[in-house]
Amino acid sequence: MNLTINQLKKKIKTAKNIAVFCHSRPDADALSSMFVMVGILRKLNKNCIAVLEEEPKKKYDFMIGEFQTEFPKSCDLYISVDVAGKNMLGKFEKEFLEQTNTIEIDHHHNRDSSANFTYLEDNTSSCAEIVYKIAKFLKIKIDSKLSTIIYTGLAGDTGCFLHENTNSQSHKIACELIDLGADISFVNRRLFKSNTKNKLKLIEIALSKFEYYKDTLIVDISYNDFKSIGYNPNDGVDLIDFVSSIDGVNLTALLTERSPNNCSISFRSSNKYDVSILASKLGGGGHKGASGCKDLKGDISEIKKKLQKEIKLFIKEN
Ligand SMILES: [Mn+2]
Secondary structure, rough: EEEOOOHHHHHHHHHHHHHHHOOOOOOHHHHHHHHHHHHHHHHHHOOOEEOOOOOOHHHHHHOOOOOOOOOOOOOEEEEOOOOOOOOOHHHHHHHHHHHHOOOEEEEOOOOOOOOOEEOOOOOOOOHHHHHHHHHHOOOOOEEEEEEEHHHHHHHHHOOOOOOOOHHEEEHHHHEHHHHHOOOOOHHHHHHHHHOHHHHHHHHHHHHHEEEEEEOOEEEEEHHHHHHOOOOOHHHHHOOOEEEOOOOOOOEEEEEEEEEEEEEEEEEOOOOOOOOHHHHHHHOOEEOOOOOEEEEOOOOOOHHHHHHHHHHHHHHHHH
């Protein structure tokens, strides 16, 4: 059932103990939305906890507050943010689905619902924008720290206001956040301008793997590639924006084997293709310009063959 913002407010107001979830392997938007939501709920004097599968990437540590890694059993409201599908709940999927008072707050347009109640704004660039709007609606005071975290979600999901999902609303909200004291140069440096020596070694490997087909590019990095340079892929791979920056390439697929025989694919496209369709063919999802699949089990070379086949078929149909 879809909620209006008033119905959402009512549900929040009547709950006492609230748990907030985001998707597994959380990105900037997921973490931003989750911790801002927790911040808002605490300002409303709710007993509220963030729930994460594991410790998030180090580069996001400025956003991270207190969280727990076990499913909290005694809450009267469970909220997920930025979760577009059941399997994005990771290890909490089963228990989350068993609850009766669940709300999902989300912005994805290609989605499969995992909660009893949905608050959706699918023309919004990031979930952080929605959470910001909810905060305003609930008349929560947004300080500079909170505005910095909200801005991080916006900058993250728009790729620093470069992706197709960027619109006038995202810019307007960014302006409001700057006026509220968001430290945007800190965030943008942290998200888009920092590299490690090891990361550059990974880029070197990626460059040696470029494989073009018409206006598409496939890059694959195996578990052994990661191992050869002592790179832990769980610290974040973050190569997709780099490899998808080539003139004349309209579709990029980055295939990574993050643990033995367990692969992920990230897709990016200019406005020529809708890569959410391509991702859904391989069991994933996402947005028109940015999508992905994870937990593809099997040998990376076999998965790559399947990917090549799907891409050829896909560009023939488009
Ligand atoms: Mn998002």
